[in-house]
Amino acid sequence: MDILDAQIHMFYTLGLDETIAAMDALGIQSAVIDEFWDYTPDRKNGLPHALLPGGVMRPVSPLAQAAALRFPERFSWLQRVERKDPDLAAVFAMLASSPGCRSIRIDTREPAERESLLGGGHDMMMALAQKHGLVVSVLSRETGTVMHGALKRFPGVNFVLDHCGSPQSMAQWDEILALGTFGNCWLKWSHGHHFFEAGRFPYPGLQDQFARAMDSFGKERVMWASDFTHNRAGATWAELLFYLREIPSLSEGDREWLFARAARELFRWPAPEVPASAPHFAKVARAKF
Numbered sequence: 001m002d003i004l005d006a007q008i009h010m011f012y013t014l015g016l017d018e019t020i021a022a023m024d025a026l027g028i029q030s031a032v033i034d035e036f037w038d039y040t041p042d043r044k045n046g047l048p049h050a051l052l053p054g055g056v057m058r059p060v061s062p063l064a065q066a067a068a069l070r071f072p073e074r075f076s077w078l079q080r081v082e083r084k085d086p087d088l089a090a091v092f093a094m095l096a097s098s099p100g101c102r103s104i105r106i107d108t109r110e111p112a113e114r115e116s117l118l119g120g121g122h123d124m125m126m127a128l129a130q131k132h133g134l135v136v137s138v139l140s141r142e143t144g145t146v147m148h149g150a151l152k153r154f155p156g157v158n159f160v161l162d163h164c165g166s167p168q169s170m171a172q173w174d175e176i177l178a179l180g181t182f183g184n185c186w187l188k189w190s191h192g193h194h195f196f197e198a199g200r201f202p203y204p205g206l207q208d209q210f211a212r213a214m215d216s217f218g219k220e221r222v223m224w225a226s227d228f229t230h231n232r233a234g235a236t237w238a239e240l241l242f243y244l245r246e247i248p249s250l251s252e253g254d255r256e257w258l259f260a261r262a263a264r265e266l267f268r269w270p271a272p273e274v275p276a277s278a279p280h281f282a283k284v285a286r287a288k289f
Helices: 016-026 062-070 088-096 111-119 123-132 143-153 170-181 204-217 237-245 252-267
Strands: 004-008 030-034 049-051 057-059 075-080 101-108 135-140 159-161 185-189 222-224
Touching: 004 222, 004 252, 016 237, 030 062, 030 101, 030 252, 062 075, 088 101, 088 123, 101 111, 101 123, 111 143, 123 135, 123 143, 135 143, 143 159, 143 170, 170 185, 170 204, 185 204, 185 252, 204 222, 222 252, 237 252
Parallel strands: 004 030, 030 075, 075 101, 101 135, 135 159, 159 185, 185 222
Antiparallel strands: 049 057
16 A cells, blocks of 8 residues: 655654665655754754844755655655745745645744734735645644635645644634635644544544544545654654554545545655565565475
8 A cells, every 4th residue: 555654854863764764664655754853942943944134044955855856756845934034936936846845834833923824924925835836734723713714815725734733622623624624625634642632552532533534624635644753642653654554444445545645646746656665574585495
């Protein structure tokens, strides 16, 4: 089965060779990289970035770009973008022409950024994303409220709600699920065990909420991501994959959409004609006795 992890922070805990080895062992064909090395000392910004005149930080992804150039069937990347960047138009044009860049990512977790999104302060970014055909991934709080207007104003932009929309209550989760009525809205199923009572692996407490997500967005607009490098619950990459892969109620078709097809169709990233190697033991010649 084709498996695509829709978000990992490669180069945070694992290098390129280690990541490929782990992907091969787990049977993961491809991954989308959100390049993140660490926080700045004040923890207000992430690395790597370029410091622009006026103090604006421009996130960059040099190692993710190199990985996508070297292994285009295995790695793509998304790019965090700051709305205050003085060269937004040029940045979007560059990203749209950069091999392997599938999406921009905006972060509206801070109250001022949510107010901006609500009030149209991010509309230039949305218009540029629409012009260049870039998906917009959104990391936010109060997601059901702040995203409603943008989804209506920009029906030609495809949005991804990162990390289940980051609900802080069941009421907020209900609001996020209501966004499934917008055909230009996808849900990235990740960190579910941070927002819902999960229990121990295989996280039986997540099954009901995962089923609600599939019902609200449809199997064509829910994608799996592990984000294993930022997992605060101590779960392994394997556990974050297999607790969903082994759900008995999912049909084979459901699994195909969840683990790869939804992301591949959204990001216009075809599956390779020749898949990456199976786990390494599959290449071991059978011993002759």
